[in-house]
Structures are given as structure tokens and as C-alpha cells.
Amino acid sequence: MSFRALLTSQADDGTTTELVDLTDEDLMPGEVTVDVEYSTVNYKDALAVTGAGRIMRRFPLVPGIDFAGTVTASDDPRFAVGDAVVANGWGLSQTHHGGLAERARVDADWLVPLPERFSTFEAMAIGTAGYTAMLCILALEHGGLTPDSGDVLVTGATGGVGSVAIAVLSGLGYRVVASTGRPSEHDYLTGLGAAEVIDRGPLGEPGKPFVRPRWAGAVDTVGSHTLANVLAATERDGVVAACGLAQGNDLPTTVLPFILRGVTLAGIDSVEASQGVRHTAWQRLARDLDPDKLAMAATTVGLGDVVATARRVLDGQVRGRTVVDVR
Numbered sequence: 001m002s003f004r005a006l007l008t009s010q011a012d013d014g015t016t017t018e019l020v021d022l023t024d025e026d027l028m029p030g031e032v033t034v035d036v037e038y039s040t041v042n043y044k045d046a047l048a049v050t051g052a053g054r055i056m057r058r059f060p061l062v063p064g065i066d067f068a069g070t071v072t073a074s075d076d077p078r079f080a081v082g083d084a085v086v087a088n089g090w091g092l093s094q095t096h097h098g099g100l101a102e103r104a105r106v107d108a109d110w111l112v113p114l115p116e117r118f119s120t121f122e123a124m125a126i127g128t129a130g131y132t133a134m135l136c137i138l139a140l141e142h143g144g145l146t147p148d149s150g151d152v153l154v155t156g157a158t159g160g161v162g163s164v165a166i167a168v169l170s171g172l173g174y175r176v177v178a179s180t181g182r183p184s185e186h187d188y189l190t191g192l193g194a195a196e197v198i199d200r201g202p203l204g205e206p207g208k209p210f211v212r213p214r215w216a217g218a219v220d221t222v223g224s225h226t227l228a229n230v231l232a233a234t235e236r237d238g239v240v241a242a243c244g245l246a247q248g249n250d251l252p253t254t255v256l257p258f259i260l261r262g263v264t265l266a267g268i269d270s271v272e273a274s275q276g277v278r279h280t281a282w283q284r285l286a287r288d289l290d291p292d293k294l295a296m297a298a299t300t301v302g303l304g305d306v307v308a309t310a311r312r313v314l315d316g317q318v319r320g321r322t323v324v325d326v327r
């Protein structure tokens with residue numbers, strides 16, 4: 001049976017991504033076949049489908065680092081026909097066909113049963129970005145942060161990770177400071193739960209390695225000078241979860257925040273997180289994410305809109321989460 005998919009191919013002058021028809025013969029090996037209902041455009045997808053970043057390690061490949069859908073065939077006892085499942089990361093869109101297609105076949109180990117609370121649409125409104133936001137919050141909690149510790153900063157606030165992080169943290173009782181380059185989105189950010197919105201400009205400039213503390217913790221999606229300045233202004237025994245590189249993958253800092261204030265820098269890797277951690281993150285999202293706030297952050301597009309959306313993501317013009325209705 002044929003199905004529609006995006007396919008990214010390598011050409012002499014870069015990569016091209018087109019809408020094509022594939023058949024089940026084109027699917028890669030795996031124990032579980034899924035009728036994909038929704039995928040998303042994460043920042044990493046934007047890099048992959050435009051060729052702006054080296055994400056794919058083989059071509060041609062179906063992009064899409066995540067999907068949610070219904071199992072149609074399974075050789076693994078953990079999954080039965082009709083189960084709703086979600087997949088994030090692993091080899092998707094790197095070495096294995098990803099989620100931007102009507103059908104996917106993957107290793108059973110890559111799938112998580114969808115918590116009953118979520119529809120497949122909501123699972124992708126969360127997507128890899130939202131699941132990563134929860135991994136960041138789990139890391140802050142692991143480092144001992146509580147709502148009584150003080151303010152928590154979220155950088156890249158209007159982005160996918162940032163939006164979900166604000167919604168969950170504010171719901172847990174944290175006072176959230178949102179850093180953004182888009183002052184026009186002030187009402188969106190306070191609607192998600194931010195208590196204060198700050199201009200990202202000064203945080204993105206080269207700064208001093210150690211300054212007056214301003215927050216007890218942070219979720220940083222930006223990296224580079226921003227992360228260095230965030231660390232420099234983190235309170236004693238504070239915790240910063242670093243997951244992104246929207247400004248850059250460098251980190252021009254010193255050891256001072258670590259050795260003079262006991263600051264913890266927690267690294268977040270969503271791609272190869274263990275099954276146990278994934279289950280915990282999805283269960284915590286089911287418990288701690290307000291569905292109305294999730295709906296505020298989500299926009300829906302079709303498969304044919306993905307490439308244009310990806311360009312807008314890289315230009316910083318997309319707010320919140322973009323869900324792709326692949327059907």
C-alpha cells in the first residue's frame with residue numbers, strides 16, 4: 001500500500017525535501033508498524049528539512065524526529081494493534097525514516113505507550129520540544145530546586161521548549177521569568193504563566209563571568225553567551241538545565257559560578273534518554289501540563305507546509321509548537 005511522506009535527498013548543492021508516495025517496501029526494519037496521525041516541526045526538524053544543519057546521516061530519508069499514531073502491526077509483545085504510541089528521537093530522521101509520513105516502522109524500544117490523558121494530537125503538540133522541557137524540569141528537581149528556591153528563568157521563551165517549560169513550571173508554583181526577543185508576545189507568555197518577561201538582548205551579549213544573582217534556576221534553550229550570562233547570575237546552589245543551542249553551541253564561561261556559588265549545570269539529551277526516563281517525563285506531562293495552555297501554544301499545518309514552516313522556524317518567526325497533521 002502506498003502512503004504519503006516527505007523525503008529529504010542530498011543534491012550537489014545541498015538537500016531537497018519533497019512530498020512523495022512511498023510503499024510499505026520502503027519502510028525500514030523494525031518490530032512495530034504505526035499509522036502516523038501527527039508529527040511536528042521541532043527546531044531540529046527545521047535544520048534537517050532545510051539542510052541548514054547536519055542531522056541526517058544517510059539519504060534519502062524521511063525527516064521527522066517524532067510522531068504519534070496507532071499501531072497497525074507488531075512483532076513485540078509490549079505493543080498490540082490499536083495501541084496509541086509516541087516516539088521521540090533515537091534514530092528517527094538521523095539513520096531511520098522519521099515521522100513526517102503517513103506510516104512508520106520502528107524498533108519497539110523506541111515507542112512509549114501514550115498516556116491515556118493525551119490524544120495523539122496533544123502528544124505532538126507537546127512533541128520532542130515539550131518532552132525535553134519536562135526533562136529539563138526533572139533535572140531542576142533532581143538538583144533540589146523547589147518553588148520556594150526563587151525565580152526560574154526560561155530562555156527562548158516563545159519557542160517550543162520554552163513555551164511548555166513556562167506552562168509546566170508556573171503550574172507547579174514556580175515564579176517564572178521569560179526571556180524573549182519578541183516583546184510583542186508578552187501577552188502570550190503571561191498567558192502561559194510567566195510572571196515577568198525580559199528582553200533577551202543583554203543576556204545574549206558577552207558579559208561578566210560572575211554577577212549579582214537573579215534566579216535560582218533556569219531552563220536554557222539558547223546556549224552561547226546567553227547560557228554563560230544565565231550561569232553568572234544564578235543564585236547559590238541553583239540549577240541550570242541546558243538543552244539548546246539557538247544562539248550557538250559555544251559556552252564562553254568560567255568555573256566561577258560552579259566553585260563560588262555551587263551552581264549545577266545539568267545537560268539534557270532527549271534523543272537517547274532511557275525508557276524509564278521517557279515514561280516518567282510523559283507521566284509527569286500528563287499530570288502537570290494544563291491542556292488549555294498546551295492548546296494556546298499549538299498551531300497545525302499539513303505535510304505540504306513543512307518546508308516553509310521550517311524556514312520560518314530558523315528565522316525565529318514561529319511561536320510555540322507546530323503540529324503536522326500528516327493525513
Ligand code: NDP
Nearest residue numbers: 043132156157158159160161180181244245246247269270
Ligand atoms: P524553537 O525554534 O521553537 O525555539 C527557539 C527559540 O529560541 C526561539 O523561539 C527564540 O525565542 C529563541 N532564539 C532563536 N534564535 C535565537 C538567537 N539567535 N539568540 C537567542 N535566542 C534565540 O526551538 P525548540 O524550542 O524546538 O528548541 C529549542 C532549542 O533546544 C534548539 O536549539 C533545539 O535544537 C534544542 N533542543 C534540544 C533537545 C535535546 O535533546 N537537547 C531536544 C529539543 C530541542 P524568543 O523569540 O522567545 O527569544
